[in-house]
Amino acid sequence: MKKLLLGLLCCVAASPAYAQQGPEPVKVTDLLKIKQIGNITLTRDGRKAAFTVLGIEPDEKNKADYKNVTQLYEIGTEAGARPRQLTAAREGASQPAWSPDGRQLAFVRTVDEKPQVFVMAANGGEGRQLTRYKHGAGSPKWSPDGRQVLFSAAIPLRELLNDSLLNAAKSLPRWPFEKPGFDKNDQLAATTAKPNADGSLAEIRAYLDKNETDKKAKVLTKLNFQDERDVSAEQSFSQFFLIDASAPEAKPVAVTNGFYRFNQAAFTPDGKHLLLSADIDSLQHPDRSLENEIYLADRDGRRPRLLLGQDNTVYSSPEVSPSGKWLAFQMSPATGVNVPELAVMPLNGTAKDIVIIPFDRSKGNLTWSDDDKYLYFTAQSNGGAPLYRANIKTRKVEKLSAADTGITSFDVARDKVVFSQTGVLNPSELLVADAGLKKVQPVGNFNDWVKTKRLSLPEKHSFVNEKGLAVEYWVMKPTGYQAGQKYPVVLEIHGGPSAMWGPGETSMWHEFQYFAAQGYGVVYSNPRGSGGYGQDFLRANVLDWGTGPSSDVLTALDKTVAEGWADPAKLTVTGGSYAGYLVAWIISHDQRFKAACSQRGVYDLATFFGEGNAWRLVPNYFGGYPWEPAVRQVLTRESPISYVDKITTPYILFHGDNDRRTGFVQSEMMYRSLKVLGRPVEYVRHPGGTHELTRSGDNRQRIDQMLRTFEFFERYINTKGEVN
Incomplete structure (x- = not known):
């Protein structure tokens, strides 16, 4: 018996350190099992916590689709406590906020396509709808005495101009609206003219204005005219309101006002004042004013005093x-x-x-x-x-x-x-845990299914690049790794460019494990320009989006191949957003990869300046604008489209139809250029997809993108030994 036990212990000790040895591989559909915990809030006495759990469920409207649903839970902080679900309605619930005495919980739920604040007893039960505000309500916070709830709402400019309560004086913005020919914003003033296409100039203007209201035209005069999904002429302003927490028919009262964006409000502990975070600039259009200030106002929002600005x-x-x-x-x-x-x-x-x-x-x-x-x-x-x-x-x-x-x-x-x-x-x-995290106790079993999975454990490495910067990278061997065999590798690159990847970054957990389960090694790194390493490292890719960062990620790959198990003839590369850019840059300068994938990428920086809502990356990283000769030269030098004729690697491109962060015209340019050149390229568009598709988008599309990437790689890597 002792010999048998010793043998078992030896087997355990010999288990490879690169993998968790569960019985099942990670599957692509395991994406649907992941539950994400967030929005944690404790009662004042620290005895109970409320939190949200985001899960994925079948869509009752279409059984082939899946929807994201967030519900509220609570847990006591005493030893042995277990989580308890508080809400179950199909509309879900989010943004929990405890009352000061811990007896009530405010939260947000969608009603008639608008978020509204609800209140429920701490021990559960049906929530009572507190707000019925026409503009919606979010970010609830209790007053220190527990009598009122503070909430925020986004008010469209057109409605703010005409709202008898929020703008009783019928004031106009003091900052310039920037409509050519109207220096004093007169076009925003109320008019008695009736719409008439054949009438007077005032009636023609009323007719044109009605066309805008009826969504027959979008008239753009603002600088930031792209939201996350579309080109938009809308202008809205976040404002804050107070509402009585107990009166059944209570009406909200505004505590901020004006044509400004208030992005944060909170009571001081004594309840006598409101701390406000806002950009209040009467001289510049909100799209041009980039500063933000901190104010201290009376409890009702009056007499704001500038603290910092x-x-x-x-x-x-x-x-x-x-x-x-x-x-x-x-x-x-x-x-x-x-x-x-x-x-x-x-x-x-x-x-x-x-x-x-x-x-x-x-x-x-x-x-x-x-x-x-x-x-x-x-x-x-x-x-x-x-x-x-x-x-x-x-x-x-x-x-x-x-x-x-x-x-x-x-x-x-x-x-x-x-x-x-x-x-x-x-x-x-x-x-x-305790306040110093000396004693930490896991609670709940929201993702216990992972315990049955074979997982690849990342191994951390680093090197010093030519700038003297320490670059960290991680290597994940295939979960079925056996010494002496060669394996394909996928080089994964992060976006941003100021993002950071590592074992403590949540968005790539499933994709990394899926590729490892499919027999690929996974290499990822934080090249110069990444976040998480300080300001000097963050700025190390200014004026250098291509050459320097690509050197860092390729060095990480080279060092992995030098370990001996990675097959240099079976290398692939993928990345999204800025990383889509860097993939294009790499394959236009390096021919080692058997296949490549770019998702929602930037390929022509001058075009990105016009079609992406993240356009300020251009002046921030390249020091100016495309019409400036010196800057234009840099943008041309740093744009992958300038080297498209050098791309011969089989290439798959993805973009969402509604991605306005990077814009999608550049991916069309890249695709058409490669087709004209006769290169092996495939282009996938996801209807309705935004820039967040792979993180929080349609779940079938998330699976689709991962599978299409894998399938495309397999055409050239063929890890399964199957005939194409």
Whole structure:
């Protein structure tokens, strides 16, 4: 018996460190099983947490399709507590917010295609609809006395102009609307003229205006005329409102006003004031004004006082400490490529009192500890997104969670931290811990199905490039790897270009594991220009989107091939957005790949400037605009379309029909150019798809894109030994 036990222990010890040895491979349809935890919020006493779970369900309208549904859950923070589902309606629920006494929970649910705020008892039951606002309602927050709920709504300009409550004086924007020939915005004023195509000039204008209202024409006068899905002439303004939390027929009361965008509002702890984050500029059109300020107003929104604001500076993420003494925030230049600075100051102080907390990473989700001693936050760093806390007195930052995981949501109250985490062994799990994360307890079983899967575990490596920058990369062997055999490899590249990948990044968990299960090695890296490595690294691809970053990702591949198991004759490459650009750049300068895939890419930077809503990347990274001769020369040099005649690699291109972030004309240019040249190219368009298709889009289209990429690679790699 002892010999048998010893033999078993030896077998366990000999298990390869590159894989979790479950009985089942990861399948493409496992994408539909992943549940994502988020929106964690604790009661003030730290005894209970509410959170959301995003899952994928069959669509009752079409059984072949799938829909995303978010529901609310709660869990106690005591030992042994288990999660409990609070909502189950098919409309779902999101954005939970506890009342100060922890007895009620506000949340958001869609009603008649508009989000509205609901309130339910903490122990569950049917939610009561609190708002019925015609513009919708979101981001609920309770007043400190629990009597009112603060919420936000986006008000279209046309309706704001005519709203008798929000604009009783029938005011017009003071900033220039930029309609040629109307220097004083007179065209926005109310008119008594009736629409008449054959009438007076005023009646013709009324007729044309009605055509716009009836969606017969889009008249563009604003700078940012593309949203995520379409070309849009609409202009809207986020405003905040208060509503009584208990009166059945309560009406919302506006606490912000004007033709400005308010992006954040919160009560001070004593309930006497509102902290506002907004860009209030009466001289510039909102599309041109890039700054953001922080204001302190009375509880009803009146008498706003500027706390922080100056030219070419963005002040953001304001959070008041529980005592009301301190204000935490971030600040950065309004233009360029930057890592925002974390800072604190007395709430009753001025800019002269600002204290910087040095930490050269992009930070998010600022949250105070109850005693004002610590400021918690998350930050992408070196392939993970750990939870950190800064000691306000010493300005020292402490990393609390593992470097190779990612904290996707968290909250802190009393001596408790509840957080959701992504990692190699679980795409999303819920954990309860003490304030210093010394004792951490996983709770719930939302993704326990992963335990039965064979997973490839990434191995971390690094090298120093010619600029002296340390570049990190990860290698995942096929889950069925056997020493002595050769395997195909897919080089995966991230977008941004300021994104960051690693074991603590959630969006690629399934794709990486799927390719590993199909017998591919997976290599991914964070080339120069990636986030998660500080400002100097972030700026290292300014004026150099192609040559430098491609050198970094190809060096990672070269070093992987040098390990001996990767087959240099069976290399593939794929990436989306900026990475779609970089794939095109690579295959126009390098012929090693058997097949390549670009998704929603940028291929001609001058065209991207016009057709993408992310157009400011052009001046931020290349220092100017396409009509400037020196800049035009750089844009031509850095555009893959300039080298399209050098592309001979079999190539599949993807784009969503409604992707307005990068625009889709460039992919049409790339495809047509390659067809004219007679090169092996295939072009896939996804109807209704936006730039977010692979992350939060139609789930059949997400599966379709992954399978089409794999199938295209197999035409040239043929890992299955099947005849085409």
